[in-house]
Amino acid sequence: MTKRASDVSVSPPRRRSKYTIAPLVLIAANVVLFSLFFVWPAVIGLVYSFTNYTGVGAFQFVGLDNYQNLFGDSVFYDALARTLLYTVLVVPLNFVLSLLIANLVVSKQAKGASVARVVFFIPWLISPIVVGVLWRWLFGENFGLINYVIEKLGGNAIPWQSNADLSLGVVVMAGAWWGTAFSMLLFIAAIKNVPVSYYEAASLDGAGPWRQFISITLPSIAPTSFIVILLNTINAMKEYPLFLALNNGGPGTSNNLLVQYIYQTGFKTGQIGYASAASFVLMLILMAVAIIQLIVNRRMENR
Numbered sequence: 001m002t003k004r005a006s007d008v009s010v011s012p013p014r015r016r017s018k019y020t021i022a023p024l025v026l027i028a029a030n031v032v033l034f035s036l037f038f039v040w041p042a043v044i045g046l047v048y049s050f051t052n053y054t055g056v057g058a059f060q061f062v063g064l065d066n067y068q069n070l071f072g073d074s075v076f077y078d079a080l081a082r083t084l085l086y087t088v089l090v091v092p093l094n095f096v097l098s099l100l101i102a103n104l105v106v107s108k109q110a111k112g113a114s115v116a117r118v119v120f121f122i123p124w125l126i127s128p129i130v131v132g133v134l135w136r137w138l139f140g141e142n143f144g145l146i147n148y149v150i151e152k153l154g155g156n157a158i159p160w161q162s163n164a165d166l167s168l169g170v171v172v173m174a175g176a177w178w179g180t181a182f183s184m185l186l187f188i189a190a191i192k193n194v195p196v197s198y199y200e201a202a203s204l205d206g207a208g209p210w211r212q213f214i215s216i217t218l219p220s221i222a223p224t225s226f227i228v229i230l231l232n233t234i235n236a237m238k239e240y241p242l243f244l245a246l247n248n249g250g251p252g253t254s255n256n257l258l259v260q261y262i263y264q265t266g267f268k269t270g271q272i273g274y275a276s277a278a279s280f281v282l283m284l285i286l287m288a289v290a291i292i293q294l295i296v297n298r299r300m301e302n303r
Contacts, residue, residue, distance in 0.1 A: 049276035055266075059273065066277035075253075076278060079261035086172065086257060087236040093176040094232050095225070098183030103213070105184070106191050117188070124181035132245025135174040164254040167247050171255070175242055179235065183228045190224035191217060226297040233293070234286055258282055 049066055053059035070076055101120055105113050123131065138145050139160040147157040160166050194217060202212045218225075240259040243249050249256040256264075262282070266275025 045276045051273045053273045054270040079258045083258040089172045090175045091232045098180045102187035121181045128241040129245045139170045190221040194220040
């Protein structure tokens with residue numbers, strides 16, 4: 001038995017609504033911007049890393065010469081070592097400070113938590129250049145506020161700028177102070193998502209605040225902790241404006257980081273190809289750090 005033509009309903013062609021087109025437009029815009037400002041410069045940089053390009057005129061391909069010279073450059077290794085040292089110092093300090101402040105802010109006993117959040121978040125709104133200038137006014141050797149107070153109290157001025165270790169320590173404190181705000185917000189959101197019933201059950205079992213923090217809070221916010229460590233590690237290894245404004249990597253070149261080395265090599269000595277090779281080595285290091293942290297985090301989640 002065959003159906004009559006009038007019984008067969010023909011659905012009208014579907015029209016694409018704005019809810020279908022809008023996401024495509026937004027995604028296409030992001031793809032264009034990502035390709036224009038990330039992929040294209042990365043490809044150009046990779047090409048330059050195999051050339052003797054100086055920034056002006058034509059260039060010649062030199063193969064792996066830039067990379068071979070880079071791995072024999074002691075200045076490069078010194079800058080890399082200081083970058084790793086700065087990262088090892090500032091990331092744990094940032095983590096501890098931001099987690100401590102977040103716990104204090106979300107505590108039921110805390111007074112003025114809303115005001116405290118605004119106050120602690122203010123550093124994140126300031127440019128790293130301005131942060132460097134502010135801390136330079138504080139720890140300037142001849143004009144800084146800290147040395148002024150020390151001398152008024154009868155002590156001797158501390159060489160915050162001319163001593164390499166103290167100079168690096170000041171930048172570490174400034175970096176941790178600036179980056180704590182963003183990490184604090186992430187921790188506040190994570191701690192608030194921990195079910196209150198967990199703490200109530202722990203209290204009934206007689207667990208104190210410290211025991212609850214170790215056994216409930218830390219495991220519950222482990223994914224956020226991973227993100228905080230990963231982002232801070234990447235940011236620390238790319239740090240440059242804070243050093244530039246605070247002590248310019250000094251005294252002398254004792255605290256030049258890897259990004260500063262790349263900048264000076266590429267733009268001050270005109271070795272664009274050589275600096276591009278150093279940039280790609282830094283990118284590979286950052287990718288390795290991210291992959292290692294991802295693997296560690298995944299193993300911890302699967303336990």
